[in-house]
Structures are given as C-alpha cells and as structure tokens.
Amino acid sequence: EPEVTQTPSHQVTQMGQEVILRCVPISNHLYFYWYRQILGQKVEFLVSFYNNEISEKSEIFDDQFSVERPDGSNFTLKIRSTKLEDSAMYFCASSVDRNQPQHFGDGTRLSIL
Amino acid sequence: GIQVEQSPPDLILQEGANSTLRCNFSDSVNNLQWFHQNPWGQLINLFYIPSGTKQNGRLSATTVATERYSLLYISSSQTTDSGVYFCAVGGLSGGYNKLIFGAGTRLAVHP
Numbered sequence: 337e338p339e340v341t342q343t344p345s346h347q348v349t350q351m352g353q354e355v356i357l358r359c360v361p362i363s364n365h366l367y368f369y370w371y372r373q374i375l376g377q378k379v380e381f382l383v384s385f386y387n388n389e390i391s392e393k394s395e396i397f398d399d400q401f402s403v404e405r406p407d408g409s410n411f412t413l414k415i416r417s418t419k420l421e422d423s424a425m426y427f428c429a430s431s432v433d434r435n436q437p438q439h440f441g442d443g444t445r446l447s448i449l
Numbered sequence: 450g451i452q453v454e455q456s457p458p459d460l461i462l463q464e465g466a467n468s469t470l471r472c473n474f475s476d477s478v479n480n481l482q483w484f485h486q487n488p489w490g491q492l493i494n495l496f497y498i499p500s501g502t503k504q505n506g507r508l509s510a511t512t513v514a515t516e517r518y519s520l521l522y523i524s525s526s527q528t529t530d531s532g533v534y535f536c537a538v539g540g541l542s543g544g545y546n547k548l549i550f551g552a553g554t555r556l557a558v559h560p
Binding site for chain 1: 479480482484489490491492494539546547549550551553
C-alpha cells in the first residue's frame with residue numbers, strides 16, 4: 337500500500353538555525369498538509385497546500401514557516417530561525433481530495449537545542 | 450471552529466477486556482478519522498468514518514453524524530493496543546482542508 341514518507345526521522349538543530357523537513361506524499365494525491373505535535377499534547381494543524389499554493393494556515397504558521405513543492409514528488413516545510421518551542425513531532429499528510437481521508441507519514445522528531 | 454472532545458482521557462484495561470472510546474464534536478463534519486498513536490509516535494489510521502459503522506478485526510467504529518459523536522470499540526484488548534487514540538474531524542465551519550484533533554484517550558492494556 338502506498339504511504340507518505342518523511343525524512344529525516346529525527347533532526348537535532350541549534351536554536352536560530354534553519355531546518356527543512358521533507359515529505360514525499362502518495363503519488364496521486366493532490367492535497368498536502370503539515371501538522372505538529374508538541375510532546376504530550378494533541379496534534380495541531382499547521383498548513384494545507386493545493387495546486388501549488390497554501391489553501392489554509394493556522395496562527396502557528398507565522399513568517400518563520402514556509403512550505404514548498406519543489407518538484408513533482410517532494411513537499412517541504414522550512415523553519416527559518418528555529419526556537420526552543422519549535423521542538424515537536426512534525427507530521428506530513430496527503431489526501432486525494434479534501435473530503436477524503438488524510439494519510440499521515442511517520443513524522444520527523446525535531447529537537448532544538 | 451469545531452471543538453472535539455474525547456472521553457475518557459485515560460483508560461486502564463486487563464488483557465481481554467472490551468472498551469468504548471467516545472468522540473464528541475460541536476458542528477457538522479465531512480471527515481472523521483480515528484488514529485492510534487503507538488509508543489514510537491506513529492499515527493496509525495484506523496478508520497475514516499464521517500458516518501455509519503465500520504469494522505476491522507477487533508476494532509469497530511460508529512459515527513452518528515446527526516448527534517455529533519463517534520464511538521470506537523476495542524474488543525478482546527491486547528497489550529499491543531496500548532497507546533493514545535485520537536479522533537480528528539474536518540468540517541464546514543473549520544474549513545474543508547484541516548483536521549481538528551481531540552486531546553486523545555491514553556489506553557494502557559496490562560497482561
């Protein structure tokens with residue numbers, strides 16, 4: 337069964353550094369999402385992406401965050417200048433259609449030192 | 450936006466017991482998914498169930514959309530069922546694009 341793949345599985349970065357989290361959505365899916373989960377808390381929506389543009393974003397998704405689909409297969413989340421509070425598990429998801437189930441990757445655990 | 454409440458917050462079971470987890474939501478939804486988060490942090494998709502009833506092995510789920518709740522049934526629980534169960538919804542008032550997650554039910558199954 338096709339799946340969403342995320343790399344790396346764990347990223348350790350110094351505060352203030354830029355980090356790029358990578359995702360390969362399922363190939364025939366058109367909608368892409370990023371979520372994050374701070375340790376011990378619930379999963380929170382960050383951003384959704386369709387037709388090469390952001391379709392919705394949360395208040396968490398401020399100017400430090402950006403997303404990109406640089407080619408036909410990858411979907412990336414960039415954090416420009418990381419803060420300690422950016423430490424979390426980041427999940428990528430994709431769906432065929434906005435009314436269809438979202439399929440989640442295994443996540444990238446981001447640790448900011 | 451849509452509010453999602455899950456109950457109970459914590460549940461401890463002996464292996465072999467049955468359980469029911471509940472998810473209440475505050476508005477009409479066009480997407481409802483149940484996930485199991487395992488100890489490694491992976492979100493395992495259990496059911497896509499905006500309405501109706503589905504079964505998959507020892508697990509089943511029912512969503513009564515008109516009454517704004519969903520139930521997840523676990524029968525003959527096993528230690529591998531331990532983890533956190535999340536309900537997530539997407540709906541008209543919250544936008545079609547995002548899932549709103551509940552706070553989860555933390556399940557511990559003891560041998």
